[in-house]
Amino acid sequence: MLLQSSTRTSTPDAVLRIDGLSVQIAGARILTDISFTVPAGQRTGLIGENGSGKSTLLHAVHGSLPPGATTAGHVDTGTGSRRARVGLLHQQAPFAPTDTIGQALESAVAAERQALAALDKASDPYDADAYAAALDLAEQLDVWETDARISATLAGLGLAHVPGDRPTGELSGGQRARLSLAWLLLNRPDILLLDEPTNHLDDAATAYLVSVLAAWKGPVLFASHDRAFLDATASSLVDLDPAPTQVGAEGGVTRYTGNYSDYLAARRDVLVRWERRYRDEQAELKRMRAGVRDSHRVGHAGAAPRTESRIAKKFYGDRNAKVVSRRVSDSRSRLEKLEEEQVRRPPAPLTFAGLTAAADSVRGPRSASGGPVVVASGITVAGRLAETSLTLNGTEKLLVTGPNGSGKSTLLSVLAGVLVPDSGSLTVTGVRTGYLTQEVTLPDPHDRGAGRTVERTYRDLVGEELADAVPLSTFGLVRQRDVDRPLAQLSTGQQRRVALAVLLADPPEVLLLDEPDNHLSLSLVTALEEAIPGYPGAVVVASHDRWLRRRWTGTRLEL
The missing domain is CATH 3.40.50.300 (P-loop containing nucleotide triphosphate hydrolases)
Incomplete structure (x- = not known):
């Protein structure tokens, strides 16, 4: 689990704004024209197929994309005159394997410890201005509750029984992942980014995390496969899978309010309407293209002129030319407008063929008698x-x-x-x-x-x-x-x-x-x-x- 954050300060009203973000890595386009906002106190869940760019988006917001990645658009993690602190939970732990659990946790609350030490220093000898500033910072960070927060976090994530002097390198993968999550929650970044936070959490630990996020004051953006967790936590969902955008575009997101159960019903409705609109538009395009071809002809083919006089021929010929020109221009304009605004073809869904898809080609699992x-x-x-x-x-x-x-x-x-x-x-x-x-x-x-x-x-x-x-x-x-x-x-x-x-x-x-x-x-x-x-x-x-x-x-x- 990787989590990082910048210098510790407090930004209670942080807002996360993503505007037209596009990301390309190793020549492959991962994200295109992503825009949405996560206000303070809101919890937005990222969903989408594998490879849709959920982790990439989190790293782009955090500023930790791999070397060589190219981006366009803008990510605003600030409020007022400065940027907010952003913390990301991912794959690599923020502590060395030789660090003990106690040392790892102390690094997470270093700002609180420093603020308390500064308050003690300002009080002896007493310096009114320094003491007032130190007291203000200590109150902002609630330094007197630090030890209680550490104990509650360890208990909530099922780590209270693990000795504090145990090297983190000796922990199991699940314990190390939960310690990384504990580190991030104790570090209290202004904007919280989580990538699959429940992968190593049991029921009790998941319930604890749900309660912490419900009270989190800053924006929370998380990617999760856990449907029950999405239902319990997300105040809105951002779907990175394709949506019915304009022809040629493959970017953008679809935002859904409510929980995962609400999303399932809404997403089905979006796909049905998208397929119907695409089918209707393609039929109309076919008709209009045929109309453009027919617009070059006026009257009925093979019909004799209304008069044989030379003057009449010129009169009707000039008039017909103008009619043809106007019809062709109007038809082409309508066609070009529809071609520009048409929705692209709904992508063929990646449908799992089942656990025994290969059974017809190989011997496959034998149907046992049940013994x-x-x-x-x-x-x-x-x-x-x-x-x-x-x-x-x-x-x-x-x-x-x-x-x-x-x-x-x-x-x-x-x-x-x-x-x-x-x-x-x-x-x-x-x-x-x-x-x-x-x-x-x-x-x-x-x-x-x-x-x-x-x-x-x-x-x-x-x-x-x-x-x-x-x-x-x-x-x-x-x-x-x-x-x-x-x-x-x-x-x-x-x-x-x-x-x-x-x-x-x-x-x-x-x-x-x-x-x-x-x-x-x-x-x-x-x-x-x-x-x-x-x-x-x-x-x-x-x-x-x-x-x-x-x-x-x-x-x-x-x-």
Whole structure:
């Protein structure tokens, strides 16, 4: 998680304004003509397909785009005569692995500690002017509540039990992510930017974050795949997916008021009206183009002149020429205006073809009889997984839930055979397991370097023969325009789509999905969840996602 902010001051009335922002990275256009405003106290959620530019937009606002990125437009993060402090939560922690938890937290509240020290210094010996200034700053920063805020934040994010003298490098990935979030909340930037803040939060931690954001005084702009979190938090939504803009334009955003449930209904209505308008406009354009051609002809073809006199011929010829000229001019003007204002063709949706899209080309998962295929007896992993037993039938759909640190990911790693338990036994009977890890992992057996394309990655990982039988296009996970792009240029969500395609190229009998909603777009997560009940093999899902849990119809295991 990366979070940064500028020198600590207070800007209670900060407003975030984005005006005509366009961003290009490594020759690829990511954002085009983005404009919207986030007032103080408002929480705007960014939504859109993987690769639509949500993370790029957050980095552009923060000022931390990669070297070589080009931008146009304007981002105003100021109020009055100065710029506001902007804090961003992303991938890299703001503390060194050798720092202890206590040291990391102290760096977050350094301004409060300095203000309190300045107040003590001004009081002895007493300097009235210096003391008044120091007291004013201390009151603004509420320095007397700093320790209470630290305790409340650690408790709220499930970190209160972790010793303060523990090096941050020894924390698990989830603990480090939550400590990064704690650091940012304690640092209290004027404008808060969050990229997938709930990826490592359980119910209690998510509820705590919702309560903090509800009381946040400055603008909040966040990208999230968490539908329940969007429902509970967002006061408005900005959709970065294409909207019915003018022909040739691919930028702009569509803003929706209300929560995610409101957005779903409104977005469906927008798409229906867009398709109808495009269809009607194209029919009108066809008619008008034919009309322009017909405007060159006046009267009926082959009709004899009204008189044979030379004078009459000239009279009618001149008049007809003027009529033709006027008609052609009027028709062309109307045609040019409609061509200029027409909406562009609605983009073909990237539709997930399902978990067994490759089954017709390869053997795919066998339809098991329902008997046990995986049996775990008393397995433990020291410090990560308490003693756990389970029996998985060949067609069972199992949801593994539990608070942070309960061992959900550890259990799936053991079931996948990539982690050996410290005790207990695991028996897998005649089935193949496939594992989608929580974070993106795309090992490269040929190490073709940073320029390795998406297509090359897929072929390297599944093998040439299988890639020929099951092309990457089979799954509806990657747009055709992206297959020849370097993998490194794709967003985290797009790379995870590639990892899912690799997993499904030869569907296993036991499918293990660790937090499948992480980094994936809302539409894909929904399609993925809907496909799970029909999978012919067994599926084990580890998730803290409340939306998924409310709709789960299979069996459950609470850790």
